Amino acid sequence: MELERSVDISRRQSQEHMCRITDLQEELRHRDRHISDLDSEVQHLHENINALTKELEFKGKEVLRIRSESNQQMRLHEQDLNKRLEKELDVMTADHLREKNIMRADFNKTNELLKEINAALQVSLEEMEEKYLQRESKAEDIQMITELKAMLTERDQVIKKLIEDNKFYQLELVNRETNFNKVFNSSPTVGVINPLTKQKKKNDKSPTNRFVSVPNLSALESGGVGNGHPNRLDPIPNSPVHDIEFNSSKPLPQPVPAKEPKTFLRYQ
Known part of the structure; x- marks a missing residue:
């Protein structure tokens, strides 16, 4: 009975072991499939990475090309703008010089005209001063x-x-x-x-001073x-x-009474 019991136990354990082995094999197959899937995915990712790397390199080359083209276009545009600005500056300088010469000529003409007017006014002023100095006196x-x-x-x-x-x-x-x-x-x-002294009598000979x-x-x-x-x-x-010695015997002339002075203006 003990032997049968141990045999049963061993059989039962063997069955359990077999079941577990089956489960482990199934899990192993599942993991193998998952590993194969992951390998395929990794390979696909590597392919994508390579493609993206190639595309990135291409895009970088394209960006460099576009940048070089844009820089070249900017240089060309800048040169055109510089040439245009130089032309406009030359035109403005020429206009300024022309206007400056015109204004200078106008100023010279105006200055000459003012000198002539000043000379005429000076002559007129001298004539007026001469007339004023030679004017007739008022009554x-x-x-x-x-x-x-x-x-x-x-x-x-x-x-x-x-x-x-x-x-x-x-x-x-x-x-x-x-x-x-x-x-x-x-x-x-x-x-x-x-x-207060007493008068002297006629017969009194004593002197009374x-x-x-x-x-x-x-x-x-x-x-x-x-x-x-x-x-x-x-x-x-x-x-x-x-x-001076004066002659007292000869009387001096009597003074003539002075007339009352008339009122006259006071000059300050």
């Missing part, structure tokens, strides 16, 4: 000039009269001072009467003495007539 201007001259003459006469009166008074002052010194001496004694002496006049006037003349007044500035 009111002549009258005003005459009045002004008369006023100036009258003013000069008034000034001359004032100068003469001033000299006369200066001479009169010096003359009176000289006469005063001759009458009262050069150093007179000044006194005053004292009314009603006069009170005061300081000498020369001492009082010592502050205003002049050089060489202790009792004279200070000389008038710029007047050289004080040192």
